[in-house]
Amino acid sequence: MGWxxxxxxxxxxxxxxxxxxxxxNKRSSGKIWFLIFRDGTGFIQCVVSxxxxxxxxxxxxxxxxxxxxxxxxxxxxxxxxxxGGYEVIVKKIDVVQAVHDYPIALKEHGIDFLMDHRHLWxxxxxxxxxxxxxxxxxxxxxxxxxxxxxxxxxxxxxxxxACEGTTTLFETxxxxxxxxxxxxxxxxxxxxxxxxxxxxxxxxxxxxxxxKTRRHLTEFWMVEPEVAYYDLDDNMKLAEEFxxxxxxxxxxxxxxELEVLERDISLLEKVEPPFPRITYSEAxxxxxxxxxxxxxxxxxxxxxxxxxxNQFEKPVMIHRFPAKVKAFYMKxxxxxxxxxxxxxxLAPEGYGEIIGGGQxxxxxxxxxxxIKEFGLSEEVFKWYLDLRKFGSVPHSGFGMxxxxxxxxxxxxxxxxxxxxxxRTIYRLEP
Amino acid sequence: MGWxxxxxxxxxxxxxxxxxxxxxNKRSSGKIWFLIFRDGTGFIQCVVSxxxxxxxxxxxxxxxxxxxxxxxxxxxxxxxxxxGGYEVIVKKIDVVQAVHDYPIALKEHGIDFLMDHRHLWxxxxxxxxxxxxxxxxxxxxxxxxxxxxxxxxxxxxxxxxACEGTTTLFETxxxxxxxxxxxxxxxxxxxxxxxxxxxxxxxxxxxxxxxKTRRHLTEFWMVEPEVAYYDLDDNMKLAEEFxxxxxxxxxxxxxxELEVLERDISLLEKVEPPFPRITYSEAxxxxxxxxxxxxxxxxxxxxxxxxxxNQFEKPVMIHRFPAKVKAFYMKxxxxxxxxxxxxxxLAPEGYGEIIGGGQxxxxxxxxxxxIKEFGLSEEVFKWYLDLRKFGSVPHSGFGMxxxxxxxxxxxxxxxxxxxxxxRTIYRLEP
Numbered sequence: 001m002g003w004x005x006x007x008x009x010x011x012x013x014x015x016x017x018x019x020x021x022x023x024x025n026k027r028s029s030g031k032i033w034f035l036i037f038r039d040g041t042g043f044i045q046c047v048v049s050x051x052x053x054x055x056x057x058x059x060x061x062x063x064x065x066x067x068x069x070x071x072x073x074x075x076x077x078x079x080x081x082x083x084g085g086y087e088v089i090v091k092k093i094d095v096v097q098a099v100h101d102y103p104i105a106l107k108e109h110g111i112d113f114l115m116d117h118r119h120l121w122x123x124x125x126x127x128x129x130x131x132x133x134x135x136x137x138x139x140x141x142x143x144x145x146x147x148x149x150x151x152x153x154x155x156x157x158x159x160x161x162a163c164e165g166t167t168t169l170f171e172t173x174x175x176x177x178x179x180x181x182x183x184x185x186x187x188x189x190x191x192x193x194x195x196x197x198x199x200x201x202x203x204x205x206x207x208x209x210x211x212k213t214r215r216h217l218t219e220f221w222m223v224e225p226e227v228a229y230y231d232l233d234d235n236m237k238l239a240e241e242f243x244x245x246x247x248x249x250x251x252x253x254x255x256x257e258l259e260v261l262e263r264d265i266s267l268l269e270k271v272e273p274p275f276p277r278i279t280y281s282e283a284x285x286x287x288x289x290x291x292x293x294x295x296x297x298x299x300x301x302x303x304x305x306x307x308x309x310n311q312f313e314k315p316v317m318i319h320r321f322p323a324k325v326k327a328f329y330m331k332x333x334x335x336x337x338x339x340x341x342x343x344x345x346l347a348p349e350g351y352g353e354i355i356g357g358g359q360x361x362x363x364x365x366x367x368x369x370x371i372k373e374f375g376l377s378e379e380v381f382k383w384y385l386d387l388r389k390f391g392s393v394p395h396s397g398f399g400m401x402x403x404x405x406x407x408x409x410x411x412x413x414x415x416x417x418x419x420x421x422x423r424t425i426y427r428l429e430p
Numbered sequence: 431m432g433w434x435x436x437x438x439x440x441x442x443x444x445x446x447x448x449x450x451x452x453x454x455n456k457r458s459s460g461k462i463w464f465l466i467f468r469d470g471t472g473f474i475q476c477v478v479s480x481x482x483x484x485x486x487x488x489x490x491x492x493x494x495x496x497x498x499x500x501x502x503x504x505x506x507x508x509x510x511x512x513x514g515g516y517e518v519i520v521k522k523i524d525v526v527q528a529v530h531d532y533p534i535a536l537k538e539h540g541i542d543f544l545m546d547h548r549h550l551w552x553x554x555x556x557x558x559x560x561x562x563x564x565x566x567x568x569x570x571x572x573x574x575x576x577x578x579x580x581x582x583x584x585x586x587x588x589x590x591x592a593c594e595g596t597t598t599l600f601e602t603x604x605x606x607x608x609x610x611x612x613x614x615x616x617x618x619x620x621x622x623x624x625x626x627x628x629x630x631x632x633x634x635x636x637x638x639x640x641x642k643t644r645r646h647l648t649e650f651w652m653v654e655p656e657v658a659y660y661d662l663d664d665n666m667k668l669a670e671e672f673x674x675x676x677x678x679x680x681x682x683x684x685x686x687e688l689e690v691l692e693r694d695i696s697l698l699e700k701v702e703p704p705f706p707r708i709t710y711s712e713a714x715x716x717x718x719x720x721x722x723x724x725x726x727x728x729x730x731x732x733x734x735x736x737x738x739x740n741q742f743e744k745p746v747m748i749h750r751f752p753a754k755v756k757a758f759y760m761k762x763x764x765x766x767x768x769x770x771x772x773x774x775x776l777a778p779e780g781y782g783e784i785i786g787g788g789q790x791x792x793x794x795x796x797x798x799x800x801i802k803e804f805g806l807s808e809e810v811f812k813w814y815l816d817l818r819k820f821g822s823v824p825h826s827g828f829g830m831x832x833x834x835x836x837x838x839x840x841x842x843x844x845x846x847x848x849x850x851x852x853r854t855i856y857r858l859e860p
Contacts, residue, residue, distance in 0.1 A: 040627025067821035195552040197470025383860035391497035430813035
């Protein structure tokens with residue numbers, strides 16, 4: 001047999017195989033030594049004994065430290081006692097590189113040290129588990145929309161204007177003029193939704209927030225669907241079906257990884273439609289009942305979100321916010337002009353907002369008025385106003401932050417481990 | 431029946447349905463008028479006759495101009511003569527917005543006018559077809575890697591350093607220091623490949639090139655696989671299987687859209703492994719045979735690529751380039767130190783380079799020497815050198831530019847139509 005990966009080892013019981021990867025750990029018991037081998041797809045125990053291997057390989061024990069790169073030739077052997085159910089009886093090991101001083105030992109390290117060594121830390125079992133779950137979250141997002149008739153329409157990163165205020169924008173020189181890095185693809189998705197009906201964009205977004213919380217990154221990925229002829233109710237239905245699909249897919253496909261993370265999945269298992277729906281005003285009542293001094297009309301902070309979401313076992317959808325705390329493009333509630341038809345979805349277990357969205361204002365004159373009221377330039381939004389001039393329709397959409405969703409599903413306290421190379425106010429390296 | 435989309439209309443023959451979308455075109459023949467309706471999923475002919483509809487609806491003919499948003503209620507009727515095989519006998523039309531002065535009439539417009547109205551131009555049948563093919567290209571890329579055991583590991587957009595030179599980098603202030611927008615995720619993918627074995631990244635990349643060719647965008651999407659223990663040959667095999675899968679998937683799933691684009695698919699049908707493989711030196715010979723004055727040691731320009739690729743019906747893989755024209759991280763050919771183990775894949779029909787990649791230098795001391803030779807900072811690449819210090823293995827990868835692949839598959843002369851909102855040296859709007 002040729003080169004096989006650890007995650008396909010069960011197909012090769014009794015066969016000779018070649019594994020290419022790294023030594024994760026080792027231990028000796030005299031006449032036999034064991035190595036835990038990893039190749040990125042999994043871990044497997046390999047047994048090195050004098051009776052099965054050549055003398056040179058047997059003598060490698062002292063030479064091979066953690067993360068030594070090795071090629072292992074041996075026989076696959078089913079063994080119930082082995083972690084994973086299989087082990088490899090080693091015939092020969094080719095040493096690609098012997099390593100002795102791998103900086104991340106199999107013990108606890110401080111977070112600054114680990115973040116400085118993120119390029120190596122990624123190899124640790126917990127980080128590998130998170131990255132695999134992240135992969136599955138992203139694939140589930142795309143599969144959900146692809147299988148529901150949505151077309152992926154990428155929106156631009158370079159924008160000439162701010163979508164939601166200018167204070168948190170990264171700016172770059174663009175051949176002598178200024179360009180800003182996008183904070184959301186929404187405005188552009190409203191254009192593609194009019195072309196394609198149901199669309200989503202999925203890309204990195206940027207916020208130059210001087211925020212040091214465990215919920216913020218300066219660079220994070222967002223998936224944003226937008227649908228022509230959807231109202232707020234359609235939008236909430238889409239959001240709860242979408243979130244449920246993502247969570248259930250991870251539960252189905254990443255059981256092992258959730259175990260590595262020691263994630264209690266009992267609440268995740270309950271994430272199925274329908275989600276509870278409460279109004280902003282009802283959410284304010286919840287805060288007051290919990291002794292929080294909160295004034296109607298303000299936006300919720302992270303601590304408020306935690307109190308509200310803790311009342312529910314499932315994600316909760318809060319709708320109809322005071323228009324003043326929401327963006328200029330939000331449609332007002334026909335039954336109360338003070339309210340915007342927005343919706344936030346808060347994850348349970350204190351994870352806070354994972355989705356923000358709503359119905360967009362489709363009336364040309366009203367939107368023009370709002371642009372003025374918000375002190376924005378009509379000239380800059382001329383193309384956006386065109387969408388209300390030529391075949392305007394009711395439409396809605398939302399955005400989900402991938403890293404927040406991954407943090408929640410993985411049960412991580414801090415968002416920084418949800419992306420391979422996190423970018424925060426203090427960190428641009430490695 | 432409730433709301434249905436045009437692309438599912440064949441399930442509703444004889445039934446009453448509601449369609450929500452826009453008027454694309456109309457014509458009258460006295461007692462009957464026809465409207466071509468679009469909803470983003472397709473086009474369908476709707477028949478408005480005095481006998482089937484109310485008088486108010488019948489009188490709408492003059493009121494509804496191109497791109498009026500309408501809700502059509504009617505009976506689905508199979509009719510071989512109708513484009514698409516079905517038409518709708520209209521009972522009633524609800525007018526959401528009547529439009530009279532849509533700027534993009536059903537005639538030819540100049541490219542500057544169309545680009546200025548890109549937010550509306552996207553609704554045209556040709557642009558819709560391109561966006562749907564783009565969607566399928568991207569989905570096929572992801573499906574290929576996902577089904578071959580790769581893990582998506584997103585690489586950062588903000589980087590502290592340049593990957594391939596600094597002259598074409600976009601720069602931004604990052605909380606008082608400088609950050610650059612990524613040109614490639616490769617260096618980071620080399621770290622994630624050591625953690626996960628087989629990885630890919632897929633995101634936007636940026637080049638501040640003052641290039642005005644029809645092959646360049648300042649912002650474009652790139653998919654980049656990286657595999658531990660792959661050499662150049664493994665890499666070339668992966669590239670030809672990948673490109674073939676993407677092309678064959680589009681041929682299978684986007685037949686209609688390719689017809690809209692009047693794409694001659696005879697050459698696309700031949701895109702199957704193996705692709706021809708030639709060395710750089712053989713490619714130089716081809717240029718000379720074609721009367722081009724080309725000096726061995728230079729890099730190929732766009733015109734050179736066209737001449738070379740025109741010799742082949744399939745994509746051609748050129749490997750073993752002069753090391754001087756390739757990046758510092760490329761491994762040298764053990765049989766000739768002057769050559770780098772790089773590979774470019776050129777698309778046929780004059781579309782030029784769609785893939786660049788190669789085997790990476792895995793030796794710590796050699797890589798350190800190269801970093802010095804290329805005048806780069808060892809300090810800045812310390813983390814990258816770590817990958818050679820701790821469990822280094824042979825590894826390879828490549829990057830495919832999505833927009834160039836879409837341009838080739840769609841048969842487009844200019845890359846600007848392959849992305850919803852193209853960004854070029856002259857264009858940051860809309």
